[in-house]
Amino acid sequence: MKRRGFLIAGGLTGGGLLLGVGLSTPPSPRSRLGDKQVFAPADGQLALNGWVKITPAGRVIVATPRAEMGQGVHSALAMLVAEELDADWSMVSTEQAPIASIYANAALLLNVAPFESDDDGLLARVARGSLQRLGYTLGLQVTGGSSSIRDAWEPMRLAGASARAMLVEAAARRWQVQAGECVVQQGVVSHPPSDRRAGFGELAEATAVIDPRSDVVFKHPKQYQLIGQPQPRLDLPAKVNGQAQFGIDVRPEGLLYAAIRHAPAFGGSINNLDSTKAKQGHGVVDAFVLPNGRAAVVVADRYWRARRVLDALPLDFEPGPHGQLDSAQIGQQLRAALEGGASGTGFRSQGDAAGQLGQARRKLQAVYEVPFLAHAAMEPINCTAQFKDGRLTLWCGTQVASLARWRAAQVAGLDGDKVDLHVPLLGGGFGRRLELDMVEEAVAIALRLPGKPIQLLWSREEDMQHDMYRPAAMASFEAALDEAGRPLAWLNRVAAPSVGLATMERLLPSMAMDAPDKNQIEGAFDLPYAVPHLSVRQLRVATPVPVGSWRSVGHSYNAFFTESFVDELAHAAGQDPFEYRRGLLAAKPRHRAVLELAAAKAGWGQALPAGRARGIALHESFGSICAQVVEVALEGNGKPRVHRVVCALDCGIVVNPDTVRAQMEGAIVYGLSAALFGEITIKQGAVEQGNFPSYELLRLAQMPVVETHLMPSTAAPGGVGEPGTPPIAPALANALFALTQQRLRSLPLRLKA
Amino acid sequence: MTTLVINGRHRQLDIEPETPLLWVLRDELGLTGTKFGCGIGSCGACTVEIDGVATRSCVMPIQALEGKTVRTIEAEPDRIVAALQAAWLQHQVPQCGYCQSGMIMAAAGLLRGQPRPSDADIAAAITNICRCGTYQRIRAAIHGAAATLQGAVA
Numbered sequence: 001m002k003r004r005g006f007l008i009a010g011g012l013t014g015g016g017l018l019l020g021v022g023l024s025t026p027p028s029p030r031s032r033l034g035d036k037q038v039f040a041p042a043d044g045q046l047a048l049n050g051w052v053k054i055t056p057a058g059r060v061i062v063a064t065p066r067a068e069m070g071q072g073v074h075s076a077l078a079m080l081v082a083e084e085l086d087a088d089w090s091m092v093s094t095e096q097a098p099i100a101s102i103y104a105n106a107a108l109l110l111n112v113a114p115f116e117s118d119d120d121g122l123l124a125r126v127a128r129g130s131l132q133r134l135g136y137t138l139g140l141q142v143t144g145g146s147s148s149i150r151d152a153w154e155p156m157r158l159a160g161a162s163a164r165a166m167l168v169e170a171a172a173r174r175w176q177v178q179a180g181e182c183v184v185q186q187g188v189v190s191h192p193p194s195d196r197r198a199g200f201g202e203l204a205e206a207t208a209v210i211d212p213r214s215d216v217v218f219k220h221p222k223q224y225q226l227i228g229q230p231q232p233r234l235d236l237p238a239k240v241n242g243q244a245q246f247g248i249d250v251r252p253e254g255l256l257y258a259a260i261r262h263a264p265a266f267g268g269s270i271n272n273l274d275s276t277k278a279k280q281g282h283g284v285v286d287a288f289v290l291p292n293g294r295a296a297v298v299v300a301d302r303y304w305r306a307r308r309v310l311d312a313l314p315l316d317f318e319p320g321p322h323g324q325l326d327s328a329q330i331g332q333q334l335r336a337a338l339e340g341g342a343s344g345t346g347f348r349s350q351g352d353a354a355g356q357l358g359q360a361r362r363k364l365q366a367v368y369e370v371p372f373l374a375h376a377a378m379e380p381i382n383c384t385a386q387f388k389d390g391r392l393t394l395w396c397g398t399q400v401a402s403l404a405r406w407r408a409a410q411v412a413g414l415d416g417d418k419v420d421l422h423v424p425l426l427g428g429g430f431g432r433r434l435e436l437d438m439v440e441e442a443v444a445i446a447l448r449l450p451g452k453p454i455q456l457l458w459s460r461e462e463d464m465q466h467d468m469y470r471p472a473a474m475a476s477f478e479a480a481l482d483e484a485g486r487p488l489a490w491l492n493r494v495a496a497p498s499v500g501l502a503t504m505e506r507l508l509p510s511m512a513m514d515a516p517d518k519n520q521i522e523g524a525f526d527l528p529y530a531v532p533h534l535s536v537r538q539l540r541v542a543t544p545v546p547v548g549s550w551r552s553v554g555h556s557y558n559a560f561f562t563e564s565f566v567d568e569l570a571h572a573a574g575q576d577p578f579e580y581r582r583g584l585l586a587a588k589p590r591h592r593a594v595l596e597l598a599a600a601k602a603g604w605g606q607a608l609p610a611g612r613a614r615g616i617a618l619h620e621s622f623g624s625i626c627a628q629v630v631e632v633a634l635e636g637n638g639k640p641r642v643h644r645v646v647c648a649l650d651c652g653i654v655v656n657p658d659t660v661r662a663q664m665e666g667a668i669v670y671g672l673s674a675a676l677f678g679e680i681t682i683k684q685g686a687v688e689q690g691n692f693p694s695y696e697l698l699r700l701a702q703m704p705v706v707e708t709h710l711m712p713s714t715a716a717p718g719g720v721g722e723p724g725t726p727p728i729a730p731a732l733a734n735a736l737f738a739l740t741q742q743r744l745r746s747l748p749l750r751l752k753a
Numbered sequence: 754m755t756t757l758v759i760n761g762r763h764r765q766l767d768i769e770p771e772t773p774l775l776w777v778l779r780d781e782l783g784l785t786g787t788k789f790g791c792g793i794g795s796c797g798a799c800t801v802e803i804d805g806v807a808t809r810s811c812v813m814p815i816q817a818l819e820g821k822t823v824r825t826i827e828a829e830p831d832r833i834v835a836a837l838q839a840a841w842l843q844h845q846v847p848q849c850g851y852c853q854s855g856m857i858m859a860a861a862g863l864l865r866g867q868p869r870p871s872d873a874d875i876a877a878a879i880t881n882i883c884r885c886g887t888y889q890r891i892r893a894a895i896h897g898a899a900a901t902l903q904g905a906v907a
Contacts, residue, residue: 070849070885232845239850240838242786242826246851249785257780282769304776305769378790378798378851378884427788427851428884460791658845662890666848669886692795692882701876703888 026132027106029154030214033162034102039063039095046204048166049212050102051159052081053095058187058201060087062156064094065103067143067399068235069429070666071721072659075233077152079655083226084160084219087200088187094234096423097141099402105142107151109135110623111553112500114347114518116526117620118588138508141402144434144549146622146719149655153717161216163207170206171198221653221714230658235425246427247397248382252453255384256285257303258445259310260458262295262466265685266544267320269293274313281309290444297445303457322544322685327472330543330682331369334474337495337539338367344493344539345516347525351533356489360480364572366565368477370557370747372680373470373550374687374695379427380463383442386453387412392419392443393453397426399433403507407436411443430670431549435468436507464695465687468506468548469680471497475524475561480533485573486584489533492565494558496520497547498540506546514540519549523558523621523726528591529566529584545682551670552722555621559726560675560733560747563617567734568743577734578604578616590650591618594625594711598648601709602629612643615735617727622719624651628668628727631704632735638751640736642672642704645728650711651718657710660720664708667724673698675729677748757818760784760828770816775799777815778825786826786854790882797881800855800862801825807862807878824861826854833864833902840897848885855881860895869899 034050041047045061046054053061062078074094082092097103109131115124164184171189172179175196183190190197221228238244263269270289273296278287283305287298296315300306337344357363384395385408392412398404401423409416426433442456458466473496480489500519504512516538518525525536550556570580578599585592595618599605604614611633618627631644647664654660677696681688689695733744742751755766759782766777778784778801787810790798794812801810802824830838837857847853856879863870863878870878875895883891 068849070847072848230845232842235850236842236845236847239847239853240841240857241830242784242854244850245785246788248789251783251785302776302780304772304780376884378788378796378849378882380789426849428849430884457789460793460796662845662848662887665889666886669888670884691791691793693793697882697884698886698888699882700879700888700891703886703892706889 023126023130024133025129027136029158032102032155033158033212033214034100035212038100038102039097046207048163048207049159050100051156052085052163054200054204056201056204058091058199060085060092060187060200062092062094063097063103065097065141066148067397067401067423067426067429067433069143069399069426069433071663072233072656073143073148074235075231076149076655076659077156078234079226079231080152080156081160083224084157085164086184086186089226089231091187092234099141099405099421101139103141104136104139104402105147105151106132106136107147108140108142108145110147110150111145112518114525117623139402142434143399143429144431146721146723149717150623150719157218158214158216161218162213165213165216166207166210167200167203169210170203174206227655228653228657231656233659244425246379246425247384247395248379248427248457250384250395250422250424250455252384252386252395254452256299256301256449256452256454257306258297258299258454258456259303259306260295260297260441260456260462261310261315262462263317263320264465265317265319265323266546267322268685269318269320270296271316271318273315278309278313281305284309286449287313288448290441295441299445299449299454307459319685325544325685326683327681330472330545333541333543334369334472334495337541338474338476338493342539344537346535346537347516347521348534348536351489353489353491353533353535356533357478357480357491360489362481362572363478364568365476365478366568366745367474368561368564368745369474370472370560371678372472372545372682373674373678374464374467374680374689375430375432375550376464376695376697377428377430377432380460381432381438381458382456383438384453384455385442385446387446387450390418392446394419394439394442395422395424396439396442397424397433398439399426399429400436400507404436404439408439408443411440412447430551431553432467434503434549461690464689464691468502468546470550470556471499471547473557477561477565479565479569481569481573485575487529487531487569490527490531490535492524492536492562493539494521494524494561495539495541496557497543499547499549499553502547503549519554521554521558523555523619524562526620527562528588528620529581530587544685551667552621552725555619555722555726556674559617559619560729563619563727563730564733564745567730567737571737576605581616581618591620591625594618594648594650595627597709597711598627598629598646601648601707602646604629613735613739615731615733615738617731617734619726621723621726624649624718624720624723626723626727628731630728630731630735632732632739634739638753640676640732640749640751642702642732645704645706647706647708647724648711649708649723650713651720651723652713652715653717654710655717660710661708663720664724665706667722668706668728669698669703671725671728672732675732675747675749679748755815755819757820758822760823760825766815768815771814774801774810774813774815774818774823778810784825784827788851788854790852796852797859798852798855800858800881802858802862805862805865807859826857832905833861836898836901837861837864837894840894840901843897844890844894846887846890846894848887852881852883856883856891860891860898863895864899864902869903870895
């Protein structure tokens with residue numbers, strides 16, 4: 001009890017604040033309905049609550065407080081409203097929500113609760129409730145942690161149901177009939193006994209005198225018309241004709257462009273800059289070193305001009321305190337943490353793992369490792385800012401709207417209400433756009449050149465070399481097998497930098513503390529398999545290399561570690577890797593069902609063409625359970641070639657199944673790039689890779705066939721953006737073992753010749 | 754001064770001759786559908802058609818385009834691009850969408866030369882990067898568009 005309490009308090013969130021909020025319950029959907037002023041109606045529009053507006057033509061406009069970065073969230077959120085509203089999907093559109101308390105993400109911090117997902121004990125429930133309350137109280141209008149649907153599931157359905165009730169009431173008053181006799185279908189309210197009907201657009205104005213109501217009943221899932229059926233995404237038409245507007249595309253009147261070059265080494269700086277020479281360049285407006293000394297900036301009337309002048313400018317870099325750092329040192333640091341005497345923090349302990357290992361007859365041990373990784377979203381980092389007449393306007397494809405506005409105000413010395421933030425589409429996020437560095441830089445540039453809007457755009461090389469990386473990590477395992485080959489004892493120690501601490505230091509520095517970090521150990525401590533004697537411990541290792549959330553965060557490496565090592569145990573026991581896992585999941589029926597679904601659909605156990613082998617992996621993350629079976633062969637050059645991936649997912653109730661499938665496909669590609677190629681290395685304190693030839697990503701020619709199977713479920717929704725990534729690397733490594741008998745314990749996977 | 758045709762309009766561009774076409778499109782002409790991804794011709798986000806050939810515009814200096822015809826994603830779609838756009842929606846291809854203009858232009862270049870491409874033809878021609886991982890749907894959509902176009906011919 002005490003240990004868990006400490007872990008929760010220390011999690012990502014900072015103990016003091018959690019105590020301040022107190023042990024608490026999640027915010028109720030009713031408290032988040034919002035009044036009509038929150039989602040301000042433009043001319044002719046009628047707001048029905050904080051989430052829904054209706055136009056006289058009957059268009060339904062849904063407030064979307066989350067960033068659309070490819071995950072289809074705008075459409076999925078709109079579906080929640082449209083379902084309970086009984087709207088016509090072809091009449092639904094979305095609009096960026098303003099920053100307001102009802103839009104805060106109460107589900108985000110569920111990801112830092114150090115409990116197994118099926119732990120329904122009092123402590124786990126209270127902790128989850130408190131973390132939801134905390135995220136809400138902090139006003140975290142944040143898109144991340146595969147949390148958007150989990151957060152919006154109740155409040156946005158309530159917004160739809162409430163708006164529906166108001167429209168029915170308006171119709172009943174107009175026709176002087178019982179509201180209970182009215183029917184709503186496809187954006188039309190009708191009264192069958194008197195054969196009268198009216199569209200939402202005709203009724204909208206009459207709702208002005210009706211207060212938002214929350215005394216409504218949700219549909220039974222069997223009544224769903226939209227949820228659970230594939231719906232065309234609302235954002236896609238503009239993404240096939242060039243009209244979609246990303247952050248890099250905003251063109252406010254009088255726009256100037258800024259190119260930037262950071263000191264290469266982490267912690268480095270730039271000593272000087274020849275601004276006189278730079279200003280001789282065609283179109284150049286200004287050239288300077290940022291106030292923090294870390295980057296040189298050239299501002300010009302065209303991006304290319306700024307960039308060319310900056311590239312030609314001799315810059316005198318100061319390497320700073322970490323100028324000799326390299327990857328080998330970091331590897332040694334991680335290894336020393338595992339081998340040293342420090343016991344670290346225990347995240348789960350049952351039985352007596354150390355004692356059992358001491359006297360065991362059949363023992364296995366192994367060390368696994370992964371490198372740093374860059375996010376490499378296709379849209380390079382950018383932010384546009386204008387400081388004019390005491391107001392700051394920002395256009396930024398950010399995952400952290402409320403924090404971006406707050407930080408911009410802080411940098412500019414303004415009140416938050418003097419900052420207007422526009423969030424265009426994001427050309428990929430993957431966790432990189434949870435950061436505020438681009439906001440801080442763009443605001444600093446705008447303050448120096450008041451009046452004009454200025455678009456800061458990083459080069460691909462800057463994007464690659466000044467990321468907040470998926471941390472390098474290393475894990476040791478020791479296991480003992482019983483007479484039947486089952487794991488009797490399991491000791492897992494994971495050494496890595498703390499993403500939780502690094503994130504808090506950057507985003508909410510007043511709350512940062514070096515405390516146990518669930519994100520670092522997630523996917524390791526909550527091992528689903530039955531092991532009587534189990535100990536999972538965390539060792540936090542500090543590094544100057546900035547680390548951050550990379551699609552699936554700690555799961556991205558812990559899944560590779562644990563699912564590879566379980567595979568080792570299966571082979572050591574002489575058992576089939578699927579049957580071995582299955583036999584250890586008696587107490588985890590959802591896990592077992594997902595594993596069985598993947599195996600069945602993949603034809604596990606059936607013969608394959610010569611030179612092909614299968615591997616399997618199972619992993620739960622962000623409230624969803626995913627199993628994948630990989631089929632791999634070797635190409636003529638001896639490199640692995642993934643032919644087929646069968647993916648099974650239990651994400652609870654499914655909102656838009658086609659979007660869920662797309663997320664699985666994408667998450668698998670993201671994980672395959674890491675498994676086959678991904679590696680960021682450090683030399684002289686700086687990242688060695690600069691562009692795609694040295695940081696290769698999966699391309700179409702290497703794309704396997706991906707088949708996704710969704711488990712039918714009426715359970716509460718789980719996350720979807722990230723859970724497809726963790727299993728792919730171990731499934732592939734396990735397939736390569738089956739094919740070659742080589743156990744690859746580090747990423748990227750490199751077979752010995 | 755470079756004279757060329759962009760999306761059916763004659764343009765005379767008085768700009769530094771080494772300026773890559775990408776930045777002329779985006780910053781001179783406001784055609785922001787063509788995207789910057791890498792700046793070295795690797796990722797293909799900047800792909801446009803030049804005289805019907807899919808080309809990385811971020812490494813194509815404007816001075817090399819005298820008298821050429823450029824089509825971007827914003828051009829009035831011809832039958833091939835229209836078929837691709839319809840197939841892209843039918844297969845719900847885009848996720849973030851950032852690379853998709855370049856993907857569609859690359860696919861258009863492919864279909865002009867090979868009306869019924871094989872999987873291998875598609876793999877050889879579509880070397881663009883999609884970080885969201887939409888490749889499987891791109892492959893299906895190109896086949897779908899090709900079938901539509903063949904059906905229209907027959």
